[in-house]
Amino acid sequence: MARQVIILHGWSDSSKSFKALAKFLDEHGFTPHAVHLGDYISMDDEVRVEDVSRRMRDVIRQRQDEGTIDASFDMIVHSTGGLVARQWIADLAGLGLPCPLKRLVMLAPANFGSALAVKGKSLLGRILKGGGNWFQTGKAMLDALELASPYQWKLASQDLFVPAGKSDAPSPYGDEGVWPFVVVGSHPYSDLLRKIVNENGSDGTVRVCAANLNARGMTIDFSSDPENPEVTPWTLRNPELRMPLAVLLDRDHGSITRPDTKGVNAGDPNLLGELILQALRCGDLNEYSAIGQQWDAITEGTGRLAGDKNSNKDSRAFYHQYFQVVVRAVDDQGNDIEDFFLEFGGADKNDRLTGIFHTEVLEKVSPNQTNPALRCLYVDRNDLFELYYDQIKDPTNKVLTLTVSAAPPGPNVAYLNQGQGRIKVHSEHVDVRDNLGELRMRRNTTHFLKLVIPRTPKDDVFKLRVAP
Structure with missing residues (x-):
């Protein structure tokens, strides 16, 4: 029997964008009552990621008490929804509460920011995106989404790295915890208006390296000897866990949520859907590790397109x-x-x-x-x-x-x-x-x-x- 799935949208979006994804799940064994679409405020300036995750915690707990949400379920998130989910997971861990989530499928998550966040906060962004919302574009949330934000630094210490001064800390991921999966495109936007925001190595909005949850950290301390600094790698909460990452050659930030459609350059129309279903059907950690290896092969296959001499230089640079x-x-x-x-x-x-x-x-x-x-x-x-x-x-x-x-x-x-x-x-x-x-x-x-x-x-x- 298919498990319940909650779908979370990204910044400036709503659950309406995910009706096609819900229909796809329904067609593959997830009955309509098992799929829930979450909505949250992302365009009001005072609402932070932490506010959304706290309210989500209360709503999920209430629905579980009512019996409409199971004690354990899975989740699919897109873009900023990845930060909301991670914050919710980290908050539960910080309170010493069990997390009811098992499989977390992240579609182009902005785990470590987006170059477009600054544009969203700009005057032009407020005019173009916030015209119907009193020119608000969600400043607090965009602050969190901005590249190199203090928020991302803090969140990484809550769920990925052992905080400084501690010898160890439990990980919310792996073992009996949450199993994250990341799928992201490496093809820019193709329509004329959106082309201006493209950058290589990204899906037009989120960089591949910013989506990947397998981060690393290090401190270089020059205070004792500037010529021979002390180098200290940061300790991962679960150093044995490598979270699966699949980089697709034919998906941009919008089409990564549509397994029912072909990719932007007519790549394999079924691969995205296969990966989503494969993640949701993962049965144990051995299978989780095997999926990671399979997805590595997909990622490296996409990366090899950078050396395809049959493509022009600009197209190769995408990859x-x-x-x-x-x-x-x-x-x-x-x-x-x-x-x-x-x-x-x-x-x-x-x-x-x-x-x-x-x-x-x-x-x-x-x-x-x-x-x-x-x-x-x-x-x-x-x-x-x-x-x-x-x-x-x-x-x-x-x-x-x-x-x-x-x-x-x-x-x-x-x-x-x-x-x-x-x-x-x-x-x-x-x-x-x-x-x-x-x-x-x-x-x-x-x-x-x-x-x-x-x-x-x-x-x-x-x-x-x-x-x-």
């Missing part, structure tokens, strides 16, 4: 694999540093390599509008290998260095007064020399990177003299 790095700079007292600088280059400070990285490989840097101490770096992994590493002929010197500096807050205080901090970075499948710890970047992945920069007062800040 480049990216990673993004969410950087947060703080001083050694724990205070955010808003004015800091990152420079990437070769081991020998080759200006040409530095120029290649910053113009061709590093595609975009997005400072967070609410807290400039956080920023998101969007890196084209294909170009990293094909344009950057290929320029380095010595195989033992295929190195990418990260140099960190920060503008002094005033004449009496300095950052990194012993010189700029440097560390070596490497990506998958590249052999590099590295005796400063491992800073490894994975494709299709979001990496959280906390930089601790020493704050040093000048000598004149305090003096002590012998009394005359």
